[in-house]
Amino acid sequence: MDAFQCIKTMRAVRHFADEPLPDEALDRILQAGRWSGSSKNSQPWRLIVVRDRLTLERLAGCGPYAGHLRGAALGIAIAVEPTPGAGEFDAGRLAQNLQLAAWNEGIGSCIAAMYEEDKAKSILGVPKEKVMWCVISFGYPAEGEPRRGALANAGRKKLDEIVRWEQW
Amino acid sequence: MDAFQCIKTMRAVRHFADEPLPDEALDRILQAGRWSGSSKNSQPWRLIVVRDRLTLERLAGCGPYAGHLRGAALGIAIAVEPTPGAGEFDAGRLAQNLQLAAWNEGIGSCIAAMYEEDKAKSILGVPKEKVMWCVISFGYPAEGEPRRGALANAGRKKLDEIVRWEQW
Numbered sequence: 001m002d003a004f005q006c007i008k009t010m011r012a013v014r015h016f017a018d019e020p021l022p023d024e025a026l027d028r029i030l031q032a033g034r035w036s037g038s039s040k041n042s043q044p045w046r047l048i049v050v051r052d053r054l055t056l057e058r059l060a061g062c063g064p065y066a067g068h069l070r071g072a073a074l075g076i077a078i079a080v081e082p083t084p085g086a087g088e089f090d091a092g093r094l095a096q097n098l099q100l101a102a103w104n105e106g107i108g109s110c111i112a113a114m115y116e117e118d119k120a121k122s123i124l125g126v127p128k129e130k131v132m133w134c135v136i137s138f139g140y141p142a143e144g145e146p147r148r149g150a151l152a153n154a155g156r157k158k159l160d161e162i163v164r165w166e167q168w
Numbered sequence: 169m170d171a172f173q174c175i176k177t178m179r180a181v182r183h184f185a186d187e188p189l190p191d192e193a194l195d196r197i198l199q200a201g202r203w204s205g206s207s208k209n210s211q212p213w214r215l216i217v218v219r220d221r222l223t224l225e226r227l228a229g230c231g232p233y234a235g236h237l238r239g240a241a242l243g244i245a246i247a248v249e250p251t252p253g254a255g256e257f258d259a260g261r262l263a264q265n266l267q268l269a270a271w272n273e274g275i276g277s278c279i280a281a282m283y284e285e286d287k288a289k290s291i292l293g294v295p296k297e298k299v300m301w302c303v304i305s306f307g308y309p310a311e312g313e314p315r316r317g318a319l320a321n322a323g324r325k326k327l328d329e330i331v332r333w334e335q336w
Contacts, residue, residue, distance in 0.1 A: 001171050003169050003170070003171040003173075003268055004272050007200045008199065008200070008203050030327055030331055032176070034330060035175055035176050037180060037267075041323060043330065045330060046330055046331075046332060047331050047332070048336060049331065049332070051334070088256040089259055090260060092258060092262075093261070094260075095257070095260070095261060097264060100171055100175060100268070101171065101172055101175055104171040104172050111205070126336045133257060134257075155209060156202055156209075157202070157211050159202050162202060163216075165216075166216070166220055167292055168216060168247070168293040
């Protein structure tokens with residue numbers, strides 16, 4: 001799919017079909033993460049792929065909006081070094097690459113913020129000093145969910161509400 | 169360009185041709201930003217497009233690695249609400265959309281961190297309480313710079329260095 005179309009049509013998917021992801025698709029998603037840019041090319045991240053149902057269930061309990069992990073084909077946790085300034089920003093760039101590469105394969109995704117971050121890190125054995133702000137659900141969209149090629153209304157602000165020229 | 173190819177081939181471009189960007193290309197870049205996902209769809213951002221040479225010159229002085237703004241066709245500043253947790257992460261997702269949409273048009277870009285953030289905000293008239301962590305340079309790549317379709321060696325870690333399965 002054309003990159004602009006992929007960006008424009010991607011929507012959060014929270015309900016997933018009971019269908020595993022092909023290994024080649026997962027590989028491309030992870031490669032997309034690997035190619036992400038980062039401050040001074042520090043690549044301060046580690047990605048943890050979770051397919052174990054019990055682990056997904058436990059992670060789903062680590063935040064009020066994380067329930068979609070329960071039904072996901074898999075989750076990918078993003079753990080980063082606590083770099084002042086750049087860490088969260090770079091994690092966001094990485095997350096976008098993962099999700100776009102998935103959407104390009106017809107795979108939906110949704111970010112689950114880990115409000116109970118310490119608990120989530122302990123579930124995955126992530127060292128305390130790392131930052132693990134989210135786990136992303138991935139899976140083929142269930143019936144009725146947004147899917148590739150169908151442009152849903154996403155309720156975004158108009159361009160002139162968010163863009164200014166030369167000055168604030 | 170296919171979304172995965174766009175993600176895989178995108179490289180930071182720091183030297184730009186002396187050539188303006190077509191309005192339609194800029195519009196697609198901004199639309200890509202507009203379609204970005206954000207925590208609870210809060211869309212906590214404002215984008216400031218800067219083409220004025222003097223303003224770009226002044227912004228180039230706001231960080232040790234921001235010099236590339238001087239030669240850019242334009243800069244886009246990202247100002248976000250200081251949301252605890254999500255603000256910087258969402259700004260990173262937005263930045264990735266902007267840069268990928270540009271690369272899809274053959275336009276290069278590079279993130280300039282605003283180490284002197286207060287100074288940068290004052291140059292653009294951005295209210296003190298907003299977070300403006302970066303301005304992104306955009307322009308057609310100068311001779312010798314990475315360009316669309318040419319896969320440069322970007323020195324990324326191998327996949328098995330950054331990916332783990334089920335546990336840290």
